[in-house]
Amino acid sequence: MAKVDTSLVAHLPLFGGVKPEDLDEILREARSARYPKNSAIFEQGADAQSFFLLLHGHVRAAKTTPTGEQIVVRYVAPGETFGLAMAIGAARYPATAIAVDDSVALIWPTSAWPRLVERFPSLAANTLQTVGTRLQESHTRILEMSTQQVEQRVAHALLRLAKQSGKKLDRGIEIDFPISRQDIAQMTGTTLHTVSRILSGWEQQGLVESGRQRIILRDPHGIVVLAERSPDSGAA
Amino acid sequence: MAKVDTSLVAHLPLFGGVKPEDLDEILREARSARYPKNSAIFEQGADAQSFFLLLHGHVRAAKTTPTGEQIVVRYVAPGETFGLAMAIGAARYPATAIAVDDSVALIWPTSAWPRLVERFPSLAANTLQTVGTRLQESHTRILEMSTQQVEQRVAHALLRLAKQSGKKLDRGIEIDFPISRQDIAQMTGTTLHTVSRILSGWEQQGLVESGRQRIILRDPHGIVVLAERSPDSGAA
DNA sequence: GCTCGTTTTTGAGCTATCGCAAACACCCTG
């Protein structure tokens, strides 16, 4: 098992309040693994045997209906935890996790969680905070889906992705991992066709530059304007 | 300040793992208050000075957009906590809480939370579990909003309400607090008009019996069937 | 450099649902 350098992860929210000398003890319980692009890390419904901390790459968490439709729950960026089923008392993963880029994660066995929490109560507090934040984001998403039109929702989604995983270029901000029209549709509750039409329109207006699984926001501010536009303030 | 009987709350999930003799110490930090029907318990954006445990009644948590549209985040039933902003590290309430019936709640000052958690780590673990469960429910709701039609979403919403706060009658299951078409619309991302039409239809078919802020599921199983019907398996 | 599979684009019609408007029913109050 490769040794993890504590200095690389010490600053993460998960370890807030944990003394540096204790961090090593926590990390000793973890192993790390590499996931090639497009491989599954765990499947919805599978036994939640581990929980994860993403070190490199990007992971898509998606939920599937009985009838096969999918939604993207979120994209995981480096430094974030995922697969926390056990912390919330679920025996099985409620979603599927796929590496969308070559990725590396730290992996703890679910069974280690109770012991870790007992020894380092900050872990529970920190995780509570994380999960709470996600809950709020989730409510915001519900609010958007209930009250906004598709174009605005797509605008919001891209802005969020840019904030979380945007890479600054001279020409604008690029979403730093491969993402398809279909993925965006599954984040916003629409179809890939509609997303394609919207992005085509934006490209015309010089708001974005995009291609196969690639999006650059050329005019982030312009997109903010779109995102906040009231439903009827029509374009020319 | 009225003394709270520990035996009434000892079994609640929040206090799992807390020794009975300690429970009193926790309750000593709380006061209780009565909220008349339709009164606000706290407002979205206000300082999160307290967190709550509902003892009697029902509370609606709703989120408002800048432009005034609302969604219902959830209904709180007796025994559930709400207003947990502090636990997730938010200084202000992200939603408004309204008593939909005469209600009674225990109230702790936000400032007491860190001390309580330090002294009784199970509180953090239990709260994590609660928040985690809500997160999953929230994701389920997003999934439904993305993939199902309005009628199915309304069916799911009513079934959930019935499970959480249903009162068994001979004639069926009654939602045990006042709830309007508008409220249901705000839970499912539609309009009161559409909800009204749907319920009218169901009433014709004998699935429900409903009136002003009142709904009885006369044929819960029939509604389950509706809820699970695939989008196109058309009715006669 | 060509081939194959995937992703994206675009068109055209269709429909579930919205938005508006008006009438109606119910409940509480005085």
Add this chain to the structure above:
DNA sequence: CAGGGTGTTTGCGATAGCTCAAAAACGAGC
């Protein structure tokens, strides 16, 4: 028990976005 306010029903037109369909663009591998 009449009045006023809130919640509900229903009709009708408008439309955002979906569905189906097909072509085009792109990238990876041979």
